[in-house]
Amino acid sequence: MIGCGWFGRRFLGRSMSVLAFCIAALTASTASGDEIDLSPVLSEMVDGVIIPAYEKFVEVSEDEVIAIESLCAGPDEDTLKSARAGFATLVYGFSRIEAMRFGPAREENRFERLFFWPDRRSRGLRQVEGIIQEEDTSALDAGQLAEKSVAVQGLLALDFALSDDEAEEDLRRKGSFRCGYALAISRRIAATAKNLLADWSGPTGYGNQMKNAGPDQPVYRTSGEAMQEILRSASEMLTIDRDFKIARVIGEHAGEAKLKRAPFWRSSLWLRAIDGNIAFVEALFAGNTLAAKLDDENKTLPKELRFELEQARKAIADASEHVELGVATDGIGDKPHGLLKYATVPLHGAADILESRLSQALGLTIGFNSLDGD
Amino acid sequence: MGGKAVDRRGFLAGMAGFSLLAVSPALADTGRRMAFICAMKDREGYGVAALSASGEILRREPLPDRAHGAAISPDGETAVILARRPGRYLGVMDLTGRMPFKIRPPRPDRLFYGHGFFSADGKLFYATENDFKNEAGVLGVYDTADGFNRVGELSSGGVGPHEAILMRDGNTAVVANGGIITHPDYPREELNLPTMDSTLAYIDLASQKVTAVQRLPKELYQMSFRHLAEDAHGTVWIGGQYHGSPADVVPMVFVSRFATGVRALSAPDAVFRNMRHYVGSVAVDAGHGRVATTCPRGGVWQVWDSANQNLIAERRVIDICGVAAGREGFVAVDGLGNFREGETVLSAHRSVAWDNHLLSLNNI
Known part of the structure; x- marks a missing residue:
């Protein structure tokens, strides 16, 4: 000083x-955030929400490997249905860790290996199509697949393998290349999930680094810095949902919607995945220790945040009943368009609470210059 | 990573660079003369300010959105302020007060990246721009005598150009191509982190040819070159932004010469760790043979010896970023409204957040 x-x-x-x-x-x-010790809040978030979400992701990724193994061994309606159901669970599992783009997700480009999106020029998609069309056998081995582009080994590659127009016919055929490729992708996803969990867990894991922030820690010097990372990531997640996954997809008017801009449109999991993103943020800030760190004036902030997030989730859930996905047509009905447009409002409010009000209430001023480097 | 420890003696020596000396009478006498330009945010929104040598705001112009860097014309009469990426305006500030402040948009298929420089004769202005349809970096060329009309462009020698400067020879431009693809459909999303390819490009402006493209070793492929300054020895100092694992301890400051390429500077691990993988601004104080780097994420800044390229000192200042050579050493600003010379806060505008870059009018 x-x-x-x-x-x-x-x-x-x-x-x-x-x-x-x-x-x-x-x-x-x-x-600087030194004034309030946020370690208990971080402990609750890491042990109660983040690590369980990674554990679940590992579990569902391993389940999907088994489901696709069964599909390849005995392709029929039931095994295909199970593989697709497993994929839906897997996508939801991922959507609950998607906000955690920092830390272990940045090692070896793990985040992009799982979710290469936005794929603006369809570069990734074209490579996936190429692998399937050319029956590139090197893509059948998870080890060799890991050496290829990050775009051909993640959830959107698997989405294409399981749900594009030709998937049904291909996957019902015994010994199909597509099934072998889908299996290799699922194994890559499971391996990445396992690595993520391993790096978050244990005494030297990232979770402990967040909980025990201090001057000698490599990443976070104070619990405030660790909390800033979480607030920033959560707020960013909601902003990505609002601006890129909803507003950019639905357009200003129902007729302008371009559903193919949405991730997971083929498998009809677009809105379900957004719900997972929001549910994760809701869970992160639902703990009791957070409210205990807030003064009387700000005690209600977690409740306000929850209200906004619930509003958004409800609108999205209602809209999903009216949206037909997995079809190559543009446009969306007026009702779901209105509901989704409405959902962006509480998402905006929630992001604002995280970025400004909650940050300030916790004594964390996210700096004008330090917020986002340029 | 190795590096010499910053001992007490070195630290005290470094303070000459930080200028702990009393403010000189000469500086105090500058009165209401404009000495610095800096983008800002205050209660009225985004703007750009002209400041006196003691940090007094002498003039403020409103801006439609957040700005980033600026450039001063060789005659000192014009400042150009550029929007932060994805940048949708370039602002021209007549420092003589004869002309009103003017804003102009980019070409419809280009966006500004936040930096630019004047040609040595002041007739042209070059802005780093995003040719987002082709995912290519360009330098847009503007005619300063014709209302900053865009008259052409040339390749920046890479993807995602950020800061570009004119070297002292008056003909060589150096561009920090950050290597990151961005697109206005997904503002501020970095679309190619696994394959990013940052380069430092030297461009001969007379022939409009890229004459050298320099890269870091493969293991640092996720280091994005961001900010630049040339010292009196003709060495280009570069501040980076690292997009790899947050746990990685990597060098963040580099030097380049046209003939010998780019190399990382060494410093104690703790110094690089404190930078939090982002150097927000680089400035040279040629008179004192010092270079300053600021790191807003880490809330630290450093002073280096430009002759032997050793780290001299490091100081902690929350949300520090803009830095420039003043008359008595480095002047720096932060997001909390402080304007400091060395460690001395000369003015504190509580409602103002000073932005990334501070430009000195004395250094032109």
Whole structure:
């Protein structure tokens, strides 16, 4: 901390007062997040929400490997149905960790290996199509697949393999290349899921680094910094849902909707996945320890956040009953368009709570310059 | 990663760069003369301000959106302020006060990346731009005498150009191509992190040819070159932004020469860790032989010796970013409204957040 006395002595004669300098120094100190120990809140988030979400993702990814193994061994209506149901569960499992784009997700491009989106020029999709059309046998081995582009080994590659127009016929045929490729993808996803969980868990895991932030820790010097990471990630997730996964897909008017811009449109899991994103954020901030760190004026913030998120989830759930996905047509009905457009409003409100009000209430000023490098 | 420890002696020596000296009478006498330009946000929204040497706001122009970097014309009469990516305006500020502030949009299929520079004769202005349809980086060329009309463009020598500067030879441009593809459909989303390819490009402006493209070793492929400054020895100093694992301790400051390529500087691991994988601004104080790097995410800034390229000192300042050479050493601003010379806060505008880059009018 800078000594206020030194500043005061030197500049007493100038226009700035000692008091102003000291206030400047104190403000800075508060903004660093050192004032409130947020470790208990972080512990609750990591142990109660984040690591269980990764555990679940590992579980459902392993289930999907088994389901696709069964499909390849005995392709029929039931095994295909199970593989697709398993995929739906897998996508939901991923949607509940999607917000955690930092930490272990940044190792070896794991996030993009799982979810290469947006794929703006369909570069990834074209590679997936190429592998299937050319029956590239090197893609049948999960180890060799890992060496290929990140775009051909994740959830959207599996979405295509299981649900594009030709999938039904291909996958019902014994010994199909497509099934072998789908199996290799599912194994890659399961391996990545396992690595993510391993890196989050254990005494030296990322979760413990967040919980035990300190000057000697490699990533977070204070619990405030760790909390800022979570607030920023949660807010970013809601913004991506609002701007990219909803607004950009539905357009201004129902007739302008371009559903193929949505991830998982082929498997009709677009809105379900958004729900998973929001449910995860809701769970993160639903713990008891958070409210305990807030003063009376801000005690209701977690409730306000929950209200906004619930509003959005309800509108999305209602809309999903009216949206026909998995079809190559554009446009959307007026009713679901209206509901989804409405959902962006509470998502905006929730992101604002996370970015500004909750951050400030916890003594964390997310810096103007430090928020987002450029 | 190795590196010399920053010992107490070195630290004190470094303070000369930070300028702990009393404010000189000369500086105090500058009165209401404009000395710096900086983008800002205040209660009225986004803007750009002209500041006195003591941090007094002498002029403020409103901006439609957040700005980023700026450039000053060789005659010191014009400042150009560029929107933050995805940038949709370029602002022209006549510092003589004769002409009103002017805003112009980019070409419809281009977006500004936040930086630019004037040609040595001041007749042209070059802006780093995103040719987003072709996922290519370009330098848009503007005629300063004709209302900053766009008169052409040239390749930036890579993808995602960020800061570009004119070297002291008056003809060589150096561009920090960040290597990251972005598109206005997904504002601020980085679309190619697994395959990003950052380069430092040297461009001969007379022939409009890219004369050298420099890269870091493969293991640092997720390092994005962002900010640049040339020292008195003709060495280009580069601040990076790292997109790999947050646990990685990697060098964040680099130097380049046209003939010998780019290399990482060494410093204690703790120094690079404190930078939190982002260097927001680089400035050279040629008079004192110092280079400053600021790291807003880490809330730290450093001073380096430009001759031997050793780290001299590191200081902690929350949300610090804009930095420029002042008359007595480095001047830096932060997101909390502080304007400081060295460690001395000269002005504090509580309702103002100073943005990424501070430009000195004395250094033109």
